[in-house]
Amino acid sequence: MNYKIISIVAASLIAGVCFAEESKTPEVSKTPEVSKTPEVSKTPEVSKTPEVSKTPAVSNTIKISETPNTKDFSIRISIGTAPGIDEVEVSGEGTYSVNDDGGSRVEILAVKRWWGENIGGSFGGGVFVGHHALSEDGFTVDLTTYGLMIQGGFIARAGDHFVFEVGPYLGGGIAENETTGYSDGSGTYAFFGVKAGAFILLGDSVELGLELGYEGFEHEQEYDDATVTFSGRGAHVAAVLAVKF
Numbered sequence: 014m015n016y017k018i019i020s021i022v023a024a025s026l027i028a029g030v031c032f033a034e035e036s037k038t039p040e041v042s043k044t045p046e047v048s049k050t051p052e053v054s055k056t057p058e059v060s061k062t063p064e065v066s067k068t069p070a071v072s073n074t075i076k077i078s079e080t081p082n083t084k085d086f087s088i089r090i091s092i093g094t095a096p097g098i099d100e101v102e103v104s105g106e107g108t109y110s111v112n113d114d115g116g117s118r119v120e121i122l123a124v125k126r127w128w129g130e131n132i133g134g135s136f137g138g139g140v141f142v143g144h145h146a147l148s149e150d151g152f153t154v155d156l157t158t159y160g161l162m163i164q165g166g167f168i169a170r171a172g173d174h175f176v177f178e179v180g181p182y183l184g185g186g187i188a189e190n191e192t193t194g195y196s197d198g199s200g201t202y203a204f205f206g207v208k209a210g211a212f213i214l215l216g217d218s219v220e221l222g223l224e225l226g227y228e229g230f231e232h233e234q235e236y237d238d239a240t241v242t243f244s245g246r247g248a249h250v251a252a253v254l255a256v257k258f
Contacts, residue, residue, distance in 0.1 A: 084217060084257035085128065089137070091120040093251025095204075096228065098147035098154060102242040111149045113245060118143035120162065124255070131170045138163040141184055145230065145245055153193050154243060156232055158202045160186015176220070179209040188232040190243075195236060204230035206249055222253035 095116035102108040124137030143158040166180015188202035206228025212220045226249040234241045 085126040087124050087126075087220065087255040087257040089120070089122045089124055089139075089222075089253055089255045091118075091122065091224065091251045091253045093118060093120075093224065093249060095143055095145060095249055096230070096245040096247025098145050098156070098243045099245045099247070100243075101147070101154075102244070104240040106239070111147045113247065114146035114148040114153075116143060116145040116245070118158075118249075118251075120251075122162070122164065124164075126168055126176075128168075128170070133168050134166065135168050135178060135180070136163070136165040141186075145188075145232075145243070147243070151193070153191075155191040156188045156202070156243065157191075158186060158188045158230075158232070160184055160202065162204075164208075174214045176212045176214070177210070178212070179207075181205070181207050182226075182228075188234075188243075190232070190234045192234075198234050198236070200232055200234045202230065202232045204228055208249060210253065212253070212255065218257050220253075220255040220257065222255065224249070224251045224253060226250075 095118045097113035097115040099111060099113040100108060101111055118141055120139060120141045122137045122139035124135055126135045127133045139162060141158070141160060141162050145156040145158065147154045162182060162184030164180060164182035166178055169177045171177065183203070183205040185201075185203040187199055189197065189199045191197050206226045208224050208226025208228075210222050210224040212222035214220055227247070228249045229244065229246040231242060231244040234243065
């Protein structure tokens, strides 16, 4: 009888222990807290790339690099005035002042500009055809001149539409002489001056300009009995059309 009671008690204890051990597993299987991956997967904050991809601000460099698309080589046609003959020097006799009867000149030049920030330089050359005259008590002299010339100087840009130039110029060639009472002849011819110009840009390929300067010239003519030098000094005013490339 005691053996049965002891067996029943032992069986009850064993069953109670097993039941207690099995009932503790719910605390071990608390995987819901382990599976709190939703907080880990907060990738929306990481994927805030729209702020990084603010490339419109970077693309502002296009405007900064938009330097004027200037064409710095041009062909110029210049039509303007030139001084007339105001002095005649005859070898063996002396120098005489005469009435200046005006003059003119047409130039066709190829000109190249070099720019720094808004200042730079220019140089060019080409051909010219001109005229100088005097008239004194029925005595007239007409010089027709032609030859080569060069020019250069400093340039400055004002805004996007205006360019200013200043510098020297010179030329040389031949002058054909028509003198009242004498045979026609020819001789050497040269001129030198300084001028300033203002140009306005009409689009990318055309400029209009106005030049103001001061110059002097000299022409030597051999006659039968003497060598005569014709010279003059005065203002030079010209209108300029430039086609740029």
